[in-house]
Amino acid sequence: MMRISEFLRLEWLQFTRSAYFQKGLAIKILMGFLILYFGGIAILLGVGAYFIAEEVAPDVDPFVTVNNILILWIIADMLLRYFLQQLPVINVKPLMTLPVSRKRVIRFVMLKSVTSFFNILPLLLFIPFTIVLVFHDYNPIQTLVWFVGILSLSLSINFTNFLINKNNTYFYSLLSVVVISFALKYFGVFDLGFFAGLCFNALFDKPYLIFIPLTLVYMLYRANIKLLHDGFYLDDMVTQKVTLAQETDFSWLKRFGSLAPFLENDIKLISRNVRPRQVLFIAAVFLFYGLFFYTQDTYKDVPVILAFAAIFITGGFLLTFGQQVPSWDSQYYKLLMSQNIPYRQYLKAKWMLMVFGVLVSFVLSTPYIYFGWDIYAMIAAGAVFNIGLNSFVTLIGGALNRTPIVLNEKAKAFANTSGFNPTQLLIGLPKVFLPMILFYIPYKLINFEAGLISIAIGGFIGLAFRSYFLSLIEKIYLKGKYKTIAAFEQEP
């Protein structure tokens, strides 16, 4: 009989023996810091939420204020889980033929899904908040009930995510709920946030209502057990769905001459694989990065910070895609290395794609004109800088990054260490700090416009040295060739 402890041991071995864990000490420490950082932010937010709410709306009960915006967290939780949480189904395969009862395996799979980072996050967030509430003389029992309710909701999302298994319809319905509720709120018809707030308040006032979230989470748990139990066959559950290729005409790429086959491949790479599509999503999120800064008056007087934001608005795709070149091609790197492919062509194609990403982001960022032409001009200057300099700096970083990527699998949260390579981090610094410096000095000495022109000139200089940069990256590729091939052969 296989005990739960046996499963746990297997999991532990999988965790400690995975390639990313066997990396150098520096990366482990860095990872530790990163987890502490995000965990710390969550805890701080949990502690601070009460006081922030008090500050923002002094006349309202801070607990009610928090409840009123809690729906935002729920939606964010849903989206994050949809895009980033990996379902633990796949590891079941080797156990299927072993003398382990189905029930046990399934229970373990469920248990495993509960221990995911996405379920620890709400604990970090809401335990401190609950404690703060109790300290402010909220009834401890009622507060605890409320806490359990919120946790059950989060777990319900966890199990729902499991059930829907990357179903696009779910995502689009979620998206439309968000859009419609925003519209309804805007026209004053219905305020979902406020309504949800009422529900959360009611949960606190009438603790017996806890049966609703508890029933919900229990039913979803049962539904999952049933689904897994019925689908415990290779062809149903474990193997991935087969999709058919769409016929697409790429003849328009002909104008790019010898780069065309590479560009065509890269477009297919992005459109047909899960991981690169995640990058597109992150790039879209970066587009909204500016809202964070431009809506706050505190930053109006510190335009250096705005320069910082401008880089990210148009650079989302460039930075996230670029730092994984050539890792994107890791699964067939040996083919590329033994075929008749000059590095320069390969790099140029990737570069073009990154430039294209900046241009598209720039067009999409047009609504930022709302915040004023100077903001928009800054985004434009940032785009030039991204195209001219950041593209090459990112590619250099990517060339030193030798983490293989499994294209058609979602990234595990924190499993992707590629961005946390110390060398890469060092190379990453100028990507954001150089434009800030380029802006700050002329801005202080002359004026705002001079700062913008300075950023843009930085970009143009980069463009002028294009072939120098390409040769430099080529040299890195050549020097690291065997290392890269060997690294890409490892299981990621």
Add this chain to the structure above:
Amino acid sequence: MITVNNLSKSYNNIEVLNIAELAIPKGQSFGLVGNNGAGKTTFFSLLLDLIRPTNGYITSNGVRVDASEDWKPFTSAFLDESFLIGYLTPEEYFYFIGKLRGQNKSDVNAFISQYEGFFNDEILGKRKFLRDLSKGNQKKVGLIGALIGAPEIVILDEPFANLDPTTQIRLKQLIKSETENTHTTFLISSHDLLHVTEVSERIVVLEKGQVIKDLHTNPETLKELESYFSEALDVN
């Protein structure tokens, strides 16, 4: 065509391959046999400059493979699935390889139409991605892909493994007719002594990284190989 000069490869001071001298003339079909860990894949990887030789070097058509990339235009290989691009359909993969080898779409179409029988109606026109094909069908795609653009040297690692019996026979015919008609140099490794003796004019046996036998294939070769590998059984 291919010459090996004092080639050796070690990992952590443990030598896995050591070939002092080996010459493979143009147009020869060359078979490599040996048990697991004998160094077959290591040798092929060195030929394709995928790993760095510890000592010595290989020249291919006069080009030193670890110093120049000029061997790439006339060499092609299929070692394992990492030579396939999972998110492409078989046709797209062939076109991609074709473009790298200076063949346009219609050249490639004409070329792959010869192999319709080989594909057995399971590969072309199905719009399936390579990652969704069975191991055997993936292999078929990789093997044919390695023949696109009339390369002078074709390197195949374990081409018969994972293939169904009919396809194994077809592959043997294919290799034989290619060597006869186009004078392509084939380098093939295999665990299947029967198949490899049938398609190769010359067979080299590797053991623990050393060349143990270098045979010109004749009707007795299969027996000789079989007795050699059975001896290993007795020793152990």
